[in-house]
Amino acid sequence: xxxxxxxxxxxxxxxxxxxxxxxxxxxxxxxxxxxxxxxxxxxxxxxxxxxxxxxxxxxxxxxxxxxxxxxxxxxxxxxxxxxxxxxxxxxxxxxxxxxxxxxxxxxxxxxxxxxxxxxxxxxxxxxxxxxxxxxxxxxxxxxxxxxxxxxxxxxxxxxxxxxxxxxxxxxxxxxxxxxxxxxxxxxxxxxxxxxxxxxxxxxxxxxxxxxxxxxxxx
Amino acid sequence: xxxxxxxxxxxxxxxxxxxxxxxxxxxxxxxxxxxxxxxxxxxxxxxxxxxxxxxxxxxxxxxxxxxxxxxxxxxxxxxxxxxxxxxxxxxxxxxxxxxxxxxxxxxxxxxxxxxxxxxxxxxxxxxxxxxxxxxxxxxxxxxxxxxxxxxxxxxxxxxxxxxxxxxxxxxxxxxxxxxxxxxxxxxxxxxxxxxxxxxxxxxxxxxxxxxxxxxxxx
Numbered sequence: 458x459x460x461x462x463x464x465x466x467x468x469x470x471x472x473x474x475x476x477x478x479x480x481x482x483x484x485x486x487x488x489x490x491x492x493x494x495x496x497x498x499x500x501x502x503x504x505x506x507x508x509x510x511x512x513x514x515x516x517x518x519x520x521x522x523x524x525x526x527x528x529x530x531x532x533x534x535x536x537x538x539x540x541x542x543x544x545x546x547x548x549x550x551x552x553x554x555x556x557x558x559x560x561x562x563x564x565x566x567x568x569x570x571x572x573x574x575x576x577x578x579x580x581x582x583x584x585x586x587x588x589x590x591x592x593x594x595x596x597x598x599x600x601x602x603x604x605x606x607x608x609x610x611x612x613x614x615x616x617x618x619x620x621x622x623x624x625x626x627x628x629x630x631x632x633x634x635x636x637x638x639x640x641x642x643x644x645x646x647x648x649x650x651x652x653x654x655x656x657x658x659x660x661x662x663x664x665x666x667x668x669x670x671x672x673x674x675x
Numbered sequence: 676x677x678x679x680x681x682x683x684x685x686x687x688x689x690x691x692x693x694x695x696x697x698x699x700x701x702x703x704x705x706x707x708x709x710x711x712x713x714x715x716x717x718x719x720x721x722x723x724x725x726x727x728x729x730x731x732x733x734x735x736x737x738x739x740x741x742x743x744x745x746x747x748x749x750x751x752x753x754x755x756x757x758x759x760x761x762x763x764x765x766x767x768x769x770x771x772x773x774x775x776x777x778x779x780x781x782x783x784x785x786x787x788x789x790x791x792x793x794x795x796x797x798x799x800x801x802x803x804x805x806x807x808x809x810x811x812x813x814x815x816x817x818x819x820x821x822x823x824x825x826x827x828x829x830x831x832x833x834x835x836x837x838x839x840x841x842x843x844x845x846x847x848x849x850x851x852x853x854x855x856x857x858x859x860x861x862x863x864x865x866x867x868x869x870x871x872x873x874x875x876x877x878x879x880x881x882x883x884x885x886x887x888x889x890x891x892x893x
Contacts, residue, residue, distance in 0.1 A: 514774070515820075528774050529774035529778060535770070536767075536773075540766065552753070553750075556751075559747040559750055598733070602732055
């Protein structure tokens with residue numbers, strides 16, 4: 458078996474679907490978690506900057522597979538999903554899973570400005586404007602798409618008749634939205650997605666890891 | 676052979692790597708090109724809006740494969756690349772190609788604001804600020820990454836010893852940059868990438884199509 462090392466920060470964000478895939482596959486890996494302090498520009502240590510400079514594209518996460526360093530979270534997740542049998546059962550299912558993940562990535566382009574606005578201490582009014590005008594429309598669009606896909610699905614999963622990495626990417630993000638109070642249990646669409654997320658998190662192969670992993674909002 | 680229909684606007688942008696792949700594979704397809712007027716919000720016809728509403732995620736391009744509608748350009752390109760043998764020759768090569776394409780997509784997040792600023796008629800100073808402060812740093816980073824990958828490659832291609840869809844995505848974008856004068860022939864890094872782009876465009880399977888296709892800057 459190859460030797461796997463996943464290097465990222467001590468948060469879920471862009472690495473958690475990879476961690477979930479290792480647990481699903483029952484495959485051991487080295488889970489290197491750097492202090493999140495290192496993310497903040499200006500206070501990065503020389504050691505961290507030297508490490509960053511050795512990554513393929515100057516960014517984390519990086520998955521090392523017997524010395525081959527792979528960058529870009531989505532490429533990492535797809536690679537592991539295919540290795541461990543969670544990429545989809547036909548070329549069309551694989552492509553559908555890919556398209557869902559890319560749709561989530563497109564949505565994240567409008568989620569990040571909200572996080573940055575909140576963290577950088579912008580005035581409350583400006584944060585509210587970004588939340589209401591930039592973020593909410595794309596969140597509603599994503600929720601509409603996910604709801605339709607789950608309704609049309611022949612299984613309890615997004616793609617085909619079994620779990621794929623698209624479920625992991627989506628469920629992991631829905632959990633982040635729960636943590637930052639962007640899922641409203643009074644809204645039937647939100648509640649339905651929340652139930653879907655909980656079904657994924659309760660899968661026997663994942664449950665133990667999820668219950669014992671470090672608690673992180675994002 | 677399946678029946679393929681690609682629906683997009685009458686530009687290269689998010690569909691051209693798919694068109695190039697059909698020509699590389701020598702596979703016939705229906706190339707539906709809608710007037711670019713339809714992209715501008717506010718003047719979209721009822722017919723166009725109805726069509727858009729029928730797409731998986733409300734956006735184009737869409738690739739229809741015997742009635743299965745696939746959205747998201749990158750998912751479309753990867754699907755065709757794998758069908759026609761241009762995805763990479765090993766799981767690691769496939770993942771490396773994926774990671775390069777995702778790196779280009781990340782860069783495009785800073786290219787689009789420049790295009791929008793130019794097209795929406797923002798004041799010249801603001802366009803220059805976005806160009807110099809937002810776009811140029813990410814362009815330089817991408818060029819540095821591509822230059823290093825090509826230098827370390829054992830072939831004339833980005834991944835492994837043969838052409839992959841990553842070459843098509845990168846060369847197509849370098850051609851766009853040539854058209855909008857963002858490649859400077861006096862700069863050796865730019866010149867080297869320009870030569871790489873021309874090598875790809877001169878491949879016998881692509882040359883005829885590229886010479887006869889509709890001329891579009893982007």
